Amino acid sequence: MTTKTVSERFLEGEEGEYVEKEVDRVMLHDGNAPLIFDDMEGEEIWDPSKVTSVVDHFCPPSTVERANFVKQLREFVDNKGITDHVEFEGICHQVMCEGRVLPGELVAGIDSHSTTYGALGAFGIGFGSSDTVEILKEGRTWFKVPETIQVEILKGEHGTDIALSILEKIRYDANYKTLEFDDKVGLNMDDRLNIANMAAETGCKAAFFPPDNTTKRYIEKFDNKSEIDIPLSEEERCLRKVGISVKEPLVAVPHKPYNVKPLSKVSGKTIDQVFIGSCASGRLSDLRDAVEVLENKEVHPDVRLLITPASKRIEQKALKEGLIQKLVNSGAVMLNPSCGPCPGIDKGLLAEGEKCITTQNRNYPGRMGEGEVYLANAKVCALSAIEGIIPEEVSR
Amino acid sequence: MRRRARVFGNDVTLDEIHPGKYFSLDPEKVVQGLMAGIEPNFHQTVKDDDIIVAGRYFGMGSGRESGAWAMQLAGIDIVIAESFSRYMFRNCVNRGVWPLEIEGILDKVSEKDRLDVYPERGSVILEDGEKLYFEPFPQKIIKSNICQRKDDVR
Structure with missing residues (x-):
């Protein structure tokens, strides 16, 4: 019997093979779901109990058109x-990572950062x-079983820095492939979520942290009944x-997430806006x-610092x-x-010529309106907000 | 199929192919966003037989289907690139646009060159007569997606 990679185990086929x-589980959000309403008219969902619908892009909506999208999404979920x-x-x-996705599951998300679920195995x-x-109609789809790139994480203090280092080294070479992480540092779940999320910028199909005790402890916060049975790489x-x-x-630095430089x-670059938030x-x-x-x-008086907790649960913990x-x-x-500001939706777009430093995952041209976007960890971002410039170093 | 090439470079991201501000369900607005991150009035210059030719990694970043939808709306039925992002490849197929991968195409094609493209046979004849080959799609994907979607639009 031949041994299998993680991708081969999850997708039940051999590398390069097309499989059904x-x-x-399926995740829908208000940003992309509007494009499915027409095609789903008169169609039934194969198993509505396996679908989660999240309003987060237009939340709350800033235009009437967006308010209509959200209203239509509410009607859609009711009807289906x-x-x-x-x-x-x-x-x-x-x-999705707060008690919905479980290790070992194959999850389809209507969003390119669905790689995030790999943090949970x-x-x-x-x-x-x-x-x-x-997928909604049939509960299945076709996949080409991807090849694997292994990423050994040997040293690093912050998920964002580790992710940026991965992007610098791999660039787009993981397009159509699976990134499998070997965590030698003992990262916490926040950092793993950050890395699996930003891994999407390599073009990878999935980004996988093999589940371990960190995964188990995290999952148990939400569901103490679940036994973790994981398809590990053989x-x-x-x-x-x-x-x-x-x-x-x-x-x-602008305008690619892989244009990575040491701080x-x-x-010294003057900063107009700092944003700590996004799904990263x-x-x-x-x-x-x-x-x-x-x-x-x-x-700094010339800087606006915008902060978005990733969820209400996190917001409440931060309040406490x-x-x-x-x-x-x-x-x-x-x-x-x-x-909010990350995909240039609302609450913090940039004017022409402005610069923003942020913990988000993308700095492509036009991502945040006009201007230039720099990606960095939360400490670097916070210090930039105080100094009004990108700092030379962050003291420990 | 005789086509006219509209040429873009390497590493064109989805945020350039279809900037987020054009996200809408209104086809008029969606089509205006096509390639607007690079050439704001591109959609107005698209002729019936136009196709897009690009280099490596066409459509990286976001998985929004609006980019492929905008091509469908503008009547662009073929994109030839050296490689595609996963999302762009699948979204093109699903919108009736042929995503054809041909190594080295960018250096061999100039803006407004005439090309003869045969997606189902897996070949392209360039303006100077040179013939290039690529792997044709599995018939199943052609039948279930590309042909069906074409009928929706035309």
Whole structure:
């Protein structure tokens, strides 16, 4: 019997083979779901109990057209019998990772950052709207079983820096492939979610952290009944092995997430806006990092600091811990958990010529309106907000 | 099929192929967004027989289907690139647009060159007569997606 890679186990086929496979769960959000309404008219969903619908892009809506999308989504879930519909609960990928996705599941999301679920030992794969229509009708779709790139994480203190280092090394070479992580650092779940999310920028089909005790402890917070039975890799068959060792904070400069430089090479640039949030970040450890840097200091008068907790659950924990009080005292503007400025939807677009440093995952041209977007970890972002420029270093 | 090439470069991201601000269910607005991140009035210059030719990694980033939909609406039925993002490839197929992968195409084609493209046979004849080959699609995918979608539009 030949041994199998993780992708071969999840998709039940051999590398390179086209297979049809059932999915365990589907995620819809208001940003892309409107494109499926027409095609789903008169169609039934194969199993509405396996579908989650999240309003996070237009949350709350900033135009009448968007308000109509959200209204239509509510009508859609009612008509189709989907009961798991949430609004104002948080950004879809974080919401899915708070008690919905389980290790070992194959999850189809209507969004390119569905790779995030790999942090939990699931296989999260993103789809466009037409593919999602077929999945909703049939509960299955076709896949080409991807090859694997193994990423050994050897050193690094922050998920964002590790992710940026991965993007720098791999660029788009993981297009159509699976990234399988070997966590030698003992990362916490916030960092793993951050890395599996930003891995999407390599073009990978899935990004997988083999489940371990960190996974188990995290899952048990939401569901203490679930036994973790995981399809682990049986062999280290891979195209390439990449070692990641991060020694200093990194920054991705415009306009590609893989244009990565050490912080010291980017310092001094004047910043107009700082955004800590998006599905890549805005988790409790990011908010703690921001407080550590900002406490008893003030945001530079020429800078606006916008912060979005990734979910309502995180927001409430941050309230309880006193983090939000401290952030507001320093001059941060708290936004409700939602996508907001990251894809240039609302609440923080850039004017021409402006610069923003952010913990989000993308800095493509036009991503955040006009201007230039720099990607960095929450501490670097918080310090930029105080100094009004990208700092030279972040003291420990 | 005789076609006219509209040429773009390497690493064109979905945010350039279809900027987020054109996201809509109104076909008029969606088509205006086509390639607007690079050439704001591109859609107005598209002729019936136009196709897109690009380099490596066409459509990286977002998985929004609006990019492929905008091509469908503009009547672009073929994109030839050296490689595609997963999302762009699948979304094109699902919108009745042929995503054809041909190594080295970008260096061999100039803006407004005439090409003869045979997606089902797996070949392209360039303006200077050179013939290039590529792997044709599995028939099953052609029948269930590309042909069906074409009928929807035309």
